[in-house]
Amino acid sequence: MDKSARRDDDEGPELEGDVELLVSLGEALVSAILERVPDEVIDKLIADGAPVWFQNDDGTSPLHAAAYVEDAERVKKLIEGGAVWNAVDNLRNTAGDIALSLNNEACYTIIRDAGVRSELLLSLLSSSAPPADSSLSLVLKATDTTPAGSTDAFLSSRLHYTTDEHGQEICLVKVNDDEEVGxxxxxxxxxxxxxxxxxxxxxxxxxxxxxxxxxxxxxxxxxxxxxxxxxxxxxxxxxxxxxxxxxxxxxxxxxxxxxxxxxxxxxxxxxxxxxxxxxxxxxxxxxxxxxxxxxxxxxxxxxxxxxxxxxxxxxxxxxxxxxxxxxxxxxxxxxxxxxxxxxxxxxxxxxxxxxxxxxxxxxxxxxxxxxxxxxxxxxxxxxxx
CATH class of the missing domain: 3.40.50.150 (Vaccinia Virus protein VP39)
Structure with a gap:
């Protein structure tokens, strides 16, 4: 399909390349969920192109917002619509962490189960992908090449056995010039x-x-x-x-x-x-x-x-x-x-x-x-x- 072709009215506006509009719709979606506006208003925003994966300057996503207001049904709809289950805000909290802090088992379980499904799918794709499929391996392969994330780097690094100031025995490996990892x-x-x-x-x-x-x-x-x-x-x-x-x-x-x-x-x-x-x-x-x-x-x-x-x-x-x-x-x-x-x-x-x-x-x-x-x-x- 020609990307310049006009969409039908029921397909929403042409958003491709319009970053400002995506941000505006994303901000509106987060605010609408936090303000507990009627579901039809939120659904209309999403239908009009509001990205469910959006995160504002604080790192808050629509999924974070739904967890904050403890709306399990909205959490479910966002997950089904493609929300990122493991996105973290500026405080390093996921939506699941927020639900957990509020003791909301329903919201937390929906997010946790989405993570389980996602990891199982990634594991399946990783095990079934042909070795020549470099595009997939770039996504799934660990990018940490330090001794903390690479077996080859770890085995070629020097280890340091010592006792810390509290009398705790530790074995350390240096991952860069300024940091050692236990x-x-x-x-x-x-x-x-x-x-x-x-x-x-x-x-x-x-x-x-x-x-x-x-x-x-x-x-x-x-x-x-x-x-x-x-x-x-x-x-x-x-x-x-x-x-x-x-x-x-x-x-x-x-x-x-x-x-x-x-x-x-x-x-x-x-x-x-x-x-x-x-x-x-x-x-x-x-x-x-x-x-x-x-x-x-x-x-x-x-x-x-x-x-x-x-x-x-x-x-x-x-x-x-x-x-x-x-x-x-x-x-x-x-x-x-x-x-x-x-x-x-x-x-x-x-x-x-x-x-x-x-x-x-x-x-x-x-x-x-x-x-x-x-x-x-x-x-x-x-x-x-």
Whole structure:
């Protein structure tokens, strides 16, 4: 169709290229929703071309506005009309955050579920797109090329093990000249203690010594907890790729521990290797890697059923994706549960309160977990009655 062609009256005005008109209509739409004008007025604005994705100078979108006035029906209509579920305002709040702060479960659930659908669709497109489809990969590929977002950059960076002014053991990596990021920090100990408790308590093979697989050593917190079980693991395989971590493990004597086998490399290097599969399956599998994204984690999920020995075997992972924002954290939690169900893993969630000492947790490092409650996953293979 010729872009210069006149539209029919019922198609609305020609808006292409008219930024001022788009802004004017967008401002009017936000104001109309905040002022709770009749639905027909709002619907007319949208029909006339008011963009549902618009954000004003404060970052407020029509979806933010609908959340502010707690209009669940309007939130639903905006989502269905193409509103951006994860747009943030100048205070870094999404519409879902606003609904959550107002304890409006209906609005929040609509926005959260839109995020889940969106992430599932993106994941599907990413997994089915041909490698040559560069236009799609540019959209879906992570753009963080620092050690915090690139595995290759991380593995070629130097790590710094130290103790901060509060006595917290930390492992740091420098992401630029002025900033270091925590690879793992001592405050995670409470999470790891509860994780080991959930994975190991009342396990039928606990007294005989569990076969344990852990991907990513970090500070060695969870591996030390596995070793401290009443009966240490009969086999304890640790996959670790970073040379500085491996050197740290040598210095701590991990290479000499009975029953411990260390595989030097990325999990992708060993996932179908005899060194791993020769164990005949593990009673406990845990993974907590750094600089990998959800796409990598989902790929690991697909191998979990082959790594577990049987129906009593248990699986968990560090559930930290999106954890600087309550909505994003909730979305990733639901998405991971659905993807694990797809591969035959049933997940139970429990909450771990990590708020104590949060004001002293970070020091000079970038914050990577900002929620009061950590959602701890424990998965088992689905059984068919």
């Amino acid at each position: 690879v793992m920090m001592g405050w995670e100990r409470g999470i790891m203690q509860e994780t080991v408790r959930k994975l190991c308590t009342n396990h039928e093979k606990l007294d005989d010594g569990l076969k344990v697989l852990n991907v990513g050593f970090g500070l060695g917190i969870i591996d030390s907890l596995f070793q401290a079980l009443p009966t240490p693991p009969s086999l304890h395989v640790i996959i670790e790729a970073h040379p500085d971590v491996l050197q740290h493990m040598r210095e701590l004597g991990w290479y000499d521990k009975k029953g411990v086998k260390i595989l030097e490399g990325k999990w992708q290097d060993f996932i179908e290797d005899d060194d791993l599969l020769a164990a005949g399956g593990f009673d406990v599998v845990y993974t907590d890697t750094f600089s990998e994204d959800y796409k990598d984690l989902r790929q690991f999920f697909e191998h979990v059923p082959d790594l577990l020995e049987g129906p009593e075997s248990r699986f968990s992972f560090f559930n930290g994706l999106g954890a600087t924002n309550a909505l994003f954290y909730d979305v990733y939690t639901h998405v991971s549960e659905l993807h694990l169900a797809d591969v035959g893993i049933d997940v139970e969630w429990s909450d771990v309160d990590v708020s104590e000492g949060s004001e002293q947790r970070w020091g000079e490092t970038r914050e990577y977990f900002a929620q009061r409650l950590y959602r701890l996953p424990v998965g088992k293979m689905l059984t068919i009655a």
